[in-house]
Amino acid sequence: MGQRIISEDIVAFLQELLPQRPSLFAEIEKECEQDYIPLIEPEIGQLLQVFLGIKQAKRVLEIGTGIGYSTLWLALAPNKERHHVTTLEINNERYERACYYFEKAGVSSVITPLLGDAHEIIPQLKGTFDFVFMDAAKGQYPGLFHKIYPLLEPGGVLVIDNILLNGWVIDMYWPERRKKTMVCRVRELLEILKTHPGLLTSILPLGDGVSVSIRKREGGQFSLDKE
Numbered sequence: 001m002g003q004r005i006i007s008e009d010i011v012a013f014l015q016e017l018l019p020q021r022p023s024l025f026a027e028i029e030k031e032c033e034q035d036y037i038p039l040i041e042p043e044i045g046q047l048l049q050v051f052l053g054i055k056q057a058k059r060v061l062e063i064g065t066g067i068g069y070s071t072l073w074l075a076l077a078p079n080k081e082r083h084h085v086t087t088l089e090i091n092n093e094r095y096e097r098a099c100y101y102f103e104k105a106g107v108s109s110v111i112t113p114l115l116g117d118a119h120e121i122i123p124q125l126k127g128t129f130d131f132v133f134m135d136a137a138k139g140q141y142p143g144l145f146h147k148i149y150p151l152l153e154p155g156g157v158l159v160i161d162n163i164l165l166n167g168w169v170i171d172m173y174w175p176e177r178r179k180k181t182m183v184c185r186v187r188e189l190l191e192i193l194k195t196h197p198g199l200l201t202s203i204l205p206l207g208d209g210v211s212v213s214i215r216k217r218e219g220g221q222f223s224l225d226k227e
């Protein structure tokens with residue numbers, strides 16, 4: 001997308017420290033590179049698996065399937081009990097390619113891919129989710145956040161990718177006019193995450209920046225502020 005928020009040599013070193021990935025992952029990485037399809041960095045995939053393993057999530061929602069790379073990281077996360085991943089993609093061709101990879105990986109039974117606009121699909125989803133990963137159009141982040149939040153159960157985890165957006169959000173810089181909305185909306189989302197009374201958030205400068213939030217449970221909290 002642009003420059004990295006951490007230096008190339010640190011990224012390369014972090015990626016060297018990852019265990020070897022299944023060959024199917026390398027195949028999808030190559031296809032995405034050839035066809036200019038955006039995808040998460042493998043270190044973000046690994047981070048998602050660690051979070052899922054800690055949370056022992058059962059119902060996972062992903063916004064922005066792409067061709068299924070991040071969905072496979074989510075679906076293949078080691079859990080005591082099998083979890084289910086619902087993933088949303090607006091682009092028909094990417095959706096088809098993702099379904100092909102889910103079959104090829106043998107994990108179709110644990111993934112529900114849905115084709116359409118997340119803004120329309122999310123309000124129709126049944127039940128709540130204990131893990132949500134958002135990696136869709138960055139200019140839509142605040143709007144999508146407000147739709148996702150009611151579906152995140154207390155104690156649930158919300159992870160959002162590209163939250164530092166090449167560092168552009170820091171000084172509100174956009175390299176070209178058409179990126180202005182995207183930068184403003186991601187910055188808006190960062191402010192929402194910072195002040196939201198229902199969430200506890202940490203921002204990690206890994207990949208293009210990832211936020212990880214937990215939806216607070218009722219009670220069980222101490223406050224040092226006097227009423």
Ligand SMILES: C[S@@+](CC[C@H](N)C(=O)[O-])C[C@H]1O[C@@H](n2cnc3c(N)ncnc32)[C@H](O)[C@@H]1O
Nearest residue numbers: 038039040064066069070089090117118136137
């Ligand atoms: C960065 S790519 C996702 C990459 C994927 N998470 C991965 O790492 O393999 C973002 C995807 O979100 C999809 N998208 C954007 N806006 C969307 C919306 N409103 N509803 C559903 N999908 C959307 C795009 O078509 C695109 O494929």
